[in-house]
Amino acid sequence: MNVNSNTEKPIFIQIAEQLEDKIFTGVFREETQIPSTNEISALLSVNPHTVLKGMNILVDGEIIYKKRGLGMFVMTGAVEKIRRKRKSRFYEQYIAALIEEAAKLQMTKEDIISLIERGYQNGSHSGQ
Amino acid sequence: MKMLRSAISYGCSTKIRPLTIFYLVEYGFFALIMAIVVLCTGNVALNPRGVEISSAVFISIMGALSFKEDFKAFLQNGFTRGYIFLSTFCSFFIVSASMALIDTLLGNVLHHFVKYFTFFGMLYGYGHMLTTWLLLTFVYVMFCSIFYLAALVINKVGKTASLLIGVGLSGVILLIAALFRFVFSPELVSRIGSFALNAFGFMNDGTVELVFPILTFTVIGAVFWLGSYALLRHTELK
């Protein structure tokens, strides 16, 4: 994990996103404990209140929950929840941005579609 | 109270090292000179006299330095100026008393064995160990009060202004000397003279009264210490 203070994204959001990503990729499994605020604070040299704010986003999103006296744990079903969320964001995060940039480059819809097809042919992502 | 005690021991402890060195050097020199004198003349009684004058000089220097060093260290450790003053005064009293004790004891021992004379022994004679010790203590306390105040003044007004004050002070001394010589009547001069002698313990009937010089030095010391406190209370870190 690391934070970057040179982007528009506030640090607490970066922390929330990175924790979420670690949960999604299985680094922190469901019903296991995630590092404490203090541990993350020390690791990233970030104010503990900022870390807590980031964690609270995940608590509100029901990705993690607090076990009294123990710490923060990943909720059952968290991975599925994150997947659904990411899918729903896929359009605005990638497609909309893609189309906007394509317009700046004066590329047509057909150009983009053919590029996508090329990507699937060449890439290792052509699993489907 | 615990804090004040800690502060006083700090004030004393920073002076232990220079004091030890000072005494080693001072009496080392004394022994060296005596050895030379004895070797050359064979006469033990021709040794240097009034070694404790250098103690007075030394404690004056420590008085001046103490403001510079200890004041900063005390501020760093969160002491108020009131505490700093009290602890400085107390530690100087303790240091003065210890030095006076050493000088009195050594002075008496040396007087007994090699006919050495302390400065105050020459003035007041020997015999009252306790009062001599007290007297010497107050003399030392007075000397460091003068130089502690001087250091405070220099710090307060800066170099140039302190030099001007120095010039002014020597002017005042010249003026007083002139007053005595040209303005005051001989009668007045002799009255002031005998008052001064009384203040230092030399009574008109030729006896010596040690209480008076102790009182005199205490009063002079008190004036300077009070002056120091008045200044220190408003002294800032530079």
Next chain:
Amino acid sequence: MGAIQVNDVTKRYKDVPALDHVSVTFELGKIYGFLGRNGAGKSTLINIIANRVFADSGEVLIDGIPASENMAVHDKIFCMSETDLYDRDLKVIEQFKWTKRFYADFDMNRALTLSEKYRLDVNKRFKALSKGYQSIFKLVIALSLSVPYVIFDEPVLGLDANHRELFYSLLLEAFEEGDRTFIIATHMIEEVSNIIEEVVLIDGGRILAQESVEELLESGYSVSGAAEEVDGYCAGKNVIGYDELGGLKIAYIMGEKNTLPKGSDLQISAMDLQKLFVKMTERSIK
């Protein structure tokens, strides 16, 4: 709620005003960045809080207790100062012992552990330490004291990158111990920007801003693009500075962000704390 309250403090040196009716509050439980350029009045304010110099008017309260010449605040506050106030002839270990006598809250074991971590030779005299290690020595003392309010005046002066990192993590460790306030006065803004929660910005003897880092960062941004377009966007906004590169103009703005009109070639980007600081303090000089 505990706090250091600075109420309407003014201080002049000869005829030069160093602090001009400064009021600011440092609450308990937060890490503050106290930022300002050289001569902005940072050290003066710190020295007044720490009872090293006196305010001409106004007062400082620590947990409601007047801080000037008052032993009652002795165990509440400690100030690690940039200038060396320690006796230069004393050994590090002796200084630790004296600090222990002066402060019941000084943790000797912690001081020794930290010295080991930093490889600080406790048997050296202060004057024999290098500049960097003199800073480290002062930091070790400050970090081993568990008084509620600790001020760090230029804490990382002369420290290499590893030692700076170590300081920041030790600071956070000490912060987690409980209700404490750290005030860090520094020029290394970038390094502390993630550690501090609130910023107090001083300039020309006045407080320019006291805000949470997030709010401050949110309110500041830059707009870049063709000069005319940028000027158009900036109309009516609080512009705190410009940079120009040929035809490219960058405006630094505080306040609300307008969404760009569709098809606009302008680009909006965030400012980091350092940039914001530079622009805010540049302006006030003009």
